[in-house]
Amino acid sequence: MEFYNTLGRSKQEFKPIKEKEVGFYACGPTVYHYAHIGNLRSYIFMDLLNKTLELNGFKVNLVMNITDVGHLTDDADDGEDKMEKGARREKKTVWDIADYYTDAFMDDIKKLNIKKPGVICKATDHIDDQINMVKEIEAKGFTYKTSDGVYFDTSRLKEYGELMPNFNPGDLEGGKRVSLGDKKHVTDFALWKFSKPGEKRQMEWDSPWGRGFPGWHIECTAMGCAFLGKKFDIHTGGIDHITVHHTNELAQARASFGDKHANYWLHNGHVLVNNEKMAKSSGKFIKISDLEGKGFSPLDYRYLTLQTHYRKRLNFTWESLESARSARLKLKNKLSGLKQEVYEGGVSNNEYYDSFLSALNDDLNTSKALAVLQELIDSSIEGSVKKFLVLEFDKVLGLGLGEEDVVPEDVYELGLKREKARELKNYEESDKLRKEIRKLGFEILDKKEGFEIKKL
Template sequence: MLKLYNTLSRKIEDFVPITPSKVGLYTCGPTVYNYAHIGNLRTYIFEDILRRVLQTNGYEVNHVMNITDVGHLTSDADSGEDKMEAGATREQKTVWDIASFYTKAFFQDLADLNILEPRVICKATDHIKEQTNLILQLQERGLTYQTSDGIYFDTSKLSDYGKLAKLDLAGLEAGNRVEMGEKKHVTDFALWKFSPADSKRQMEWNSPWGVGFPGWHIECSAMSLKYLGDHFDIHCGGIDHIPVHHTNEIAQNEGALGHQTVNYWLHGEFLLTNDERMGKSKGNFFTLPVVKEKDFDPLAYRYFCLSAHYRAKLNFSFEALTGAANALQKLHQAVKKLARETTAATEVDTVILERFRQAANEDLNMPQALAVMWEVVHANDMPAEIKLATLLEIDAVLGLHLEAVLADANSAQADIPPEVMELVTARETARQAKMWAESDKLRAEITARGYKVEDTPTGPAVMPL
């Protein structure tokens, strides 16, 4: 039984889907005004593990992810610049060019990290109508009010507003030191912002209330409900989304529909550097291209993230990443060695695979799952073909691209020149006849041609030096 920690209940719960064998999964995507940093990417790795675990449990996963290409302001208090417009100004490009460039960069990061692409990828700018329609629903229910700069959600109208974050609303109001403008309450938030009267934005649309652009929170509500329906299984994001973005999504969804729309809320913890949260605003972040420039395999970063539970803070350093890279290299070497020792993966070790799945099903316990994987690698009494099959099955969850490593190893074997293979065969004949001097002479000839031969339980294995 798969168990997941539900932020809403603050408990680990048995996962029970709404529809048997099917799962609706929404994951908050990037705001594409700049590169994603590796702290952001840690969240997408956790969500990828969740999807893979769901799939190995036999669920068909309808995975939806948004692209925020408008409306995400620099302040959670609904003030400041739109991050997209700010990015365009910074790079002296159009907002549309900025969105296109950084969207492509983001999906390159996902590919480098072997993260499965969502089934549905939806851009905020392609769903303006859905967003304005949802705001109209909220307006009809008496949950909105208008100020001089936009349409706002009145959080006082919901008795359980803030339940996800367990907000102390009275304390927030009493301790408020934020410039509220015309907002009625500190927690009220923008659904639609009016364009400035004295200037034209690059991204703006007509609406029932005037020309403007949608708020950040309304896009995820509108698109998740469109593609997953008014009741779906899981919504994910980073832990920083709990107090504002996801809290406001719940308010919008339940305010418009009058019932709970998401059963499980999952959140990944922060990546730290020097024990501080990594973030663009702090300037203490690294991007995946920077990691690649330092000659690290992106999958070493994936392995690094798997070494900690997704709900635990993880402190990043290049020294720690080097340790992960070394572990990944040892794993790849083990797979290559197995490729030389066996011609094909066969049946799996069902006992150890069950232990792996139990770890994965215990709220995605990847450190424990990795420990089981290394047991397989170090199991000297396990036949090579079973070991290889078990590792490949495990990697369906871990996503460390072991099939690609195996394919490369097999390709290297296939590329060995016929004359070298003739020497290998002759050496094996001499070895079986216990003609040790002839065997050593032939090994030396093989080495002189740039190859080495290893004797394995299933016969000689040859590889380039």
């Protein structure tokens, strides 16, 4: 198996610390709002990696955190706590906000066929672990105190910035354009923030330095240690984590116990919508419920993400989701047309299985894996073997190919024909096709993007 390691910036052979076990930490969501489809791409990626490791016979100890405190609106040390801001917006307590959006997130990942990580840990359940780690970093001489918190002195760590491409150590001095506040260097970051004088935060704790709350980065290093130890195999997150969050996690680990924490740091690319960044204000903030509202299955989105390599930027359009749906439905329909007999021969020495596995083991080449799936579906191999293999592949791909609710292929083809007729404004033909579909026991529903077929 080979993965692209951001630490070292190269594709590297995967060598686990233990022979048949993998320690895997995935940076989880900040639960102040619904997740958008760009956030969720990270967890589809996490899931593919998890299942690929399992397919290779590893027992995977997957830990994912839930950030419910300390993540400020600008990712660095300025701005408001996203959680407190969310609570004010919705006139609820921070704790209610955290519970509500954690549940919403868990629903989303379930709909995307993402296997729940074995450990899901909340930052607020591990405040002592975080305080203890800050104490260790302090004891090693990497901290200083300002009027608003305890900071990590990045100039004291010679490896600081090792995850970043083209990092220039001179950046430590800070530019004139960046407001330093009380910080000594622009890259220094908060380990512990004090509650503001006179301010009553909903989430605050006592610490040796004063009442307040942990900085955002310390939770991951502390919980990673608590559940996986000081050294584990894989750490994942979105590409936006490279320059701040993961750089600082790595610095904390180096300062506290002198090691790099995870051997492999893997990052997935952004999702753009019509080539623009997703932002709540622009109306391009797309959630799972928005996909469902337009008649799509969340698994159509999963399929769409598999067509692009996880490290590449993915440009989402409704048209591309429409094609993904069409491709996924075709696969489902072909599968449902195969014989129901059960095949019990296993997967050894099967060329399709071998190509599928080697595609995934090559830094999760999912578009290649989908191509192998397509070849298999189109091949002339015996129906029961084909069905068995498709379902084996789908254990990793997670496209729900074996699930019921299948629209027969001929009905689906009629739907496509009708769509064409509508595009050509041939309403007579389109009506005729609607009636034909109805005769076969299905109803066609027009959606803003494409159509949906439901059983009557």
